[in-house]
Amino acid sequence: MKTTILKGTVVSAPALGKLDITENGYLVAVDGIIQGVYETLPPQFAGCAVEDCGSDLILQSFADMHLHAPQYPMLGMGMDLPLLKWLDTYTFPTEAKFADTGLARQVYRQLAAELAKNGTTRVCMFSSLHREATLILMEELESAGITGYVGKVNMDRNGGVNLQETTEESIWETRRWLDECGDFPHIKPIITPRFTPSCTDELMKALGEIAGAQNLPIQSHLSENTGEIAWVSELHPECAQYWETYAKYGLWNSRTLMAHCVWSDERERRAIRDAGVWVVHCADSNQNILSGVAPIWVMLNEGVRVTLGSDIAGGDHLSMFDVAAASIRASKARSILDNWQTDFLTVAEGWYLATSAGAEFFGEKPGFAPGNPLHAIVLRDDALPAVRKLTARERFERCVYRRQEGALRAVWSAGRKIYAAE
Ligand code: GUN
Ligand code: FE
Numbered sequence: 001m002k003t004t005i006l007k008g009t010v011v012s013a014p015a016l017g018k019l020d021i022t023e024n025g026y027l028v029a030v031d032g033i034i035q036g037v038y039e040t041l042p043p044q045f046a047g048c049a050v051e052d053c054g055s056d057l058i059l060q061s062f063a064d065m066h067l068h069a070p071q072y073p074m075l076g077m078g079m080d081l082p083l084l085k086w087l088d089t090y091t092f093p094t095e096a097k098f099a100d101t102g103l104a105r106q107v108y109r110q111l112a113a114e115l116a117k118n119g120t121t122r123v124c125m126f127s128s129l130h131r132e133a134t135l136i137l138m139e140e141l142e143s144a145g146i147t148g149y150v151g152k153v154n155m156d157r158n159g160g161v162n163l164q165e166t167t168e169e170s171i172w173e174t175r176r177w178l179d180e181c182g183d184f185p186h187i188k189p190i191i192t193p194r195f196t197p198s199c200t201d202e203l204m205k206a207l208g209e210i211a212g213a214q215n216l217p218i219q220s221h222l223s224e225n226t227g228e229i230a231w232v233s234e235l236h237p238e239c240a241q242y243w244e245t246y247a248k249y250g251l252w253n254s255r256t257l258m259a260h261c262v263w264s265d266e267r268e269r270r271a272i273r274d275a276g277v278w279v280v281h282c283a284d285s286n287q288n289i290l291s292g293v294a295p296i297w298v299m300l301n302e303g304v305r306v307t308l309g310s311d312i313a314g315g316d317h318l319s320m321f322d323v324a325a326a327s328i329r330a331s332k333a334r335s336i337l338d339n340w341q342t343d344f345l346t347v348a349e350g351w352y353l354a355t356s357a358g359a360e361f362f363g364e365k366p367g368f369a370p371g372n373p374l375h376a377i378v379l380r381d382d383a384l385p386a387v388r389k390l391t392a393r394e395r396f397e398r399c400v401y402r403r404q405e406g407a408l409r410a411v412w413s414a415g416r417k418i419y420a421a422e
Contacts, residue, residue, distance in 0.1 A: 032415015063358025
């Protein structure tokens with residue numbers, strides 16, 4: 001039995017908008033599973049080693065629920081183009097390079113290390129359409145201690161010469177990939193039709209059947225950009241709305257993640273909520289590639305399950321602190337555009353979406369709940385100036401927006417310490 005005890009200022013998000021704060025508290029895990037957060041150490045743990053973090057903040061680590069691994073080398077590029085042009089000009093040519101397994105190894109090793117040192121311990125990630133590179137990505141995430149889902153991307157139309165499979169290849173390679181990736185303990189497969197314009201009906205149908213037969217989750221993109229939506233309605237005149245192009249093939253259920261949903265109207269949002277589909281809000285990307293300002297506060301009010309994603313490289317950074325802050329800012333822009341008829345996200349709400357909301361997709365309970373695997377970060381803020389003693393809540397709120405150099409001291413993922421600052 002291995003006991004882990006972290007002592008410090010423990011802050012967690014047990015519900016949307018709620019923070020639990022325990023100063024000089026103890027976060028205890030046994031064999032990587034959280035037992036509880038305590039003001040005084042329970043007697044059964046007396047004599048166990050305590051990792052004393054002083055007054056550092058001990059927070060939940062992040063869940064990045066939408067990002068594209070092969071786009072990591074193009075971070076910050078092509079940001080003057082809207083989605084469809086950006087895909088053709090920058091994204092597809094970059095992803096095509098991942099036919100090269102040596103490149104994949106090098107890029108994915110660096111990406112996995114950067115995720116760990118940014119405190120992101122759970123991911124739902126798109127690879128490229130290449131089976132071998134996807135297996136390499138899974139290996140690199142696994143060995144860096146990251147947990148979550150990775151998808152081999154499917155695309156049998158509109159990818160251009162170097163980034164397109166035939167329908168048969170796409171189905172065959174997906175089945176082969178699924179056979180080959182069964183043994184990773186923390187990184188699992190997710191069915192990943194890129195988006196409707198990339199996948200024929202025949203491919204969508206096969207992917208729905210595979211997901212159903214092998215009980216796999218699903219990730220894709222939905223209603224990100226108005227040009228994209230118009231294209232989907234041309235491709236699918238039989239569907240009244242974009243979401244139906246997924247629903248008709250069994251790709252629309254309570255284990256489906258849909259990125260963006262910027263332009264989902266009331267009817268589409270109701271379909272999302274009723275099916276228990278998870279929205280992944282990607283605020284940085286929505287702004288960078290000119291997609292729009294998603295009505296996240298409205299979605300939450302309607303009972304839609306919302307999580308957050310960096311969506312690199314539509315998003316320009318991996319830090320989920322910055323993604324949380326960007327989501328809060330985007331919700332304020334939405335409120336202003338709505339003539340103040342809608343509300344915005346508070347810091348505590350933004351934090352919940354960046355941590356607990358995504359963790360729930362993986363079957364965890366919100367916050368540092370007993371029974372959850374230990375996913376935590378230790379954050380130092382003592383070098384930032386203050387004119388008076390700050391409350392723990394004020395320290396936490398400031399750190400969401402602003403952090404001192406080297407603020408992240410340690411990262412725990414599924415009970416293992418995967419990063420420690422020197
Ligand atoms: N829609 C289809 N592919 C992509 C992608 O790679 N990034 C974004 N942001 N949207 C997409
Ligand atoms: Fe995306």
